[in-house]
Amino acid sequence: MGRWEPNARERLAEAALELYSERGYEQTTVAEIAKRAGLTERTFFRHYADKREVLFAGSGDLQELFVRSVAGAPEDAAAIDALAFGLDAVGEVFADRRAFARTRHAVITANAELRERELIKLASLSAALADTLRRRGVTEPAASLAAEAAVAVFKIGFERWIEAAEERDMVQLVREALTEFKAVAAGG
Amino acid sequence: MGRWEPNARERLAEAALELYSERGYEQTTVAEIAKRAGLTERTFFRHYADKREVLFAGSGDLQELFVRSVAGAPEDAAAIDALAFGLDAVGEVFADRRAFARTRHAVITANAELRERELIKLASLSAALADTLRRRGVTEPAASLAAEAAVAVFKIGFERWIEAAEERDMVQLVREALTEFKAVAAGG
DNA sequence: CTCTTTGATGTCAGTGACTGTCATCGACCC
DNA sequence: GGGTCGATGACAGTCACTGACATCAAAGAG
Structure with a gap:
């Protein structure tokens, strides 16, 4: 096993769709998405150019x-x-x-x-x-x-x-x- | 004459188009637009919902x-x-x-x-x-x-x-x- | 003519998206 | 075993945008 859990990108996309769906896009912060995926905000922006793009991969x-x-x-x-x-x-x-x-x-x-x-x-x-x-x-x-x-x-x-x-x-x-x-x- | 110059909204739209055209949209801050129009950033957002909308009035x-x-x-x-x-x-x-x-x-x-x-x-x-x-x-x-x-x-x-x-x-x-x-x- | 109200603006503090930079450390290569 | 690489973390910074409150000329009420 590597230093980190695999599929960071997919975990972020899944967490984002869940949160956007549960409480709305505007009411969700990128920090929250990252946290649910077990990552940091900075890493979210390494995988997706912005908060919207995660839905359009x-x-x-x-x-x-x-x-x-x-x-x-x-x-x-x-x-x-x-x-x-x-x-x-x-x-x-x-x-x-x-x-x-x-x-x-x-x-x-x-x-x-x-x-x-x-x-x-x-x-x-x-x-x-x-x-x-x-x-x-x-x-x-x-x-x-x-x-x-x-x-x-x-x-x-x-x-x-x-x-x-x-x-x-x-x-x-x-x-x-x-x-x-x-x-x-x-x-x- | 009133307390302020008239046509604040139009001045903002004009300043924005000039600046966006001269140095590009991303390289322009709302504070700069407001300053060129003789106003403050906060007033810009009272007239236009966001930095883009000023072009679509x-x-x-x-x-x-x-x-x-x-x-x-x-x-x-x-x-x-x-x-x-x-x-x-x-x-x-x-x-x-x-x-x-x-x-x-x-x-x-x-x-x-x-x-x-x-x-x-x-x-x-x-x-x-x-x-x-x-x-x-x-x-x-x-x-x-x-x-x-x-x-x-x-x-x-x-x-x-x-x-x-x-x-x-x-x-x-x-x-x-x-x-x-x-x-x-x-x-x- | 004075008092009150109104509306456009200023000021300031705060949140959150996004970026640049450097540090960390397991994996992989030689 | 040492060196490099790649994904991530940590952290400071900029800027778009918002809420709350203050200001003050103008317009209306009396």
């Missing part, structure tokens, strides 16, 4: 998956169809994490600072998707607009999945949102 | 104008067409403020915290537009998706207007972005 993986799926769509697929590939892949990955996703989502929506952080993560995702589309030959501003649309569709699908009374298939909900979106854009 | 007016225009579109206009009314109105209002808009935009894009704040303002705009569409009889999730799309179109049009080498008509650029958007959604 996984967003990079999600973005990578989304981008990879869009990049791997058939070459001749239109922008919106390539994005649909990514939406499917992302929808699948959430399947067994609904309880965690609900807790995390409740914490985030309850606080304006955390909503801000979530929005910039989604903006980063949108930018990465636009970049992927450009590599596929889509020109601007079509690439950026399509990417923003895909993120909006994802958000709607995710929220419906989170809020559904009984467990439903997220992939299906995201597909429904995409269909609705196409109708709106067509003036339906 | 006008966003409420913009949102109100956008919403009012959409609400006033012909009753039988589809969601996307009603939103086009709002886009036109908003495009017009920027006409004589390009220099200011450019400086402000440069400051915001140079800093992550400020980009976060801008994103949440746009999310607020999107929510207000979705609400307006719902009042016009548009159902969910079409209302939210259409509102997000309109904001994306606005962002693209705005950026093109800001970045154009010579001064162009913002209304026209926003309309072009909307046309592009419709093509993308249709799979073009």
Whole structure:
């Protein structure tokens, strides 16, 4: 055994979500999170850039998956169809994490600072998707607009999945949102 | 003349934009802004909730104008067409403020915290537009998706207007972005 | 015209997020 | 066995932001 317990980073993330959920984000100090994880405040900031980031550590993986799926769509697929590939892949990955996703989502929506952080993560995702589309030959501003649309569709699908009374298939909900979106854009 | 110089709020906003622009947002302290405006730090926080908000004081007016225009579109206009009314109105209002808009935009894009704040303002705009569409009889999730799309179109049009080498008509650029958007959604 | 009230500001002390710096000490390498 | 490395602790410091109270010109009440 090492000098310290392993998985400091994970322990911090777990402690943070618990405390934010129990007593609210603003009512939790970083010192308290660190203490629950058996560490000091200084160490928290060595693992996470700030008090919010501890909730968004996984967003990079999600973005990578989304981008990879869009990049791997058939070459001749239109922008919106390539994005649909990514939406499917992302929808699948959430399947067994609904309880965690609900807790995390409740914490985030309850606080304006955390909503801000979530929005910039989604903006980063949108930018990465636009970049992927450009590599596929889509020109601007079509690439950026399509990417923003895909993120909006994802958000709607995710929220419906989170809020559904009984467990439903997220992939299906995201597909429904995409269909609705196409109708709106067509003036339906 | 009163006990103090008038327009404290405006002086603070002006001083903040100058300092953020000259030396960067992070390198500027609130005390410095207050001093340049001839006030104290405490007074800054009486006028603006935090160091970022001083750059976003006008966003409420913009949102109100956008919403009012959409609400006033012909009753039988589809969601996307009603939103086009709002886009036109908003495009017009920027006409004589390009220099200011450019400086402000440069400051915001140079800093992550400020980009976060801008994103949440746009999310607020999107929510207000979705609400307006719902009042016009548009159902969910079409209302939210259409509102997000309109904001994306606005962002693209705005950026093109800001970045154009010579001064162009913002209304026209926003309309072009909307046309592009419709093509993308249709799979073009 | 005097008294009172009001509103914008100043002053000051305090909390908590975040950073820079140096010390500690088990693990690992040679 | 000695030296280096990496994760952590300890500690002092800056700055955003808040609460409480004091100040004083202006505006209104009488």
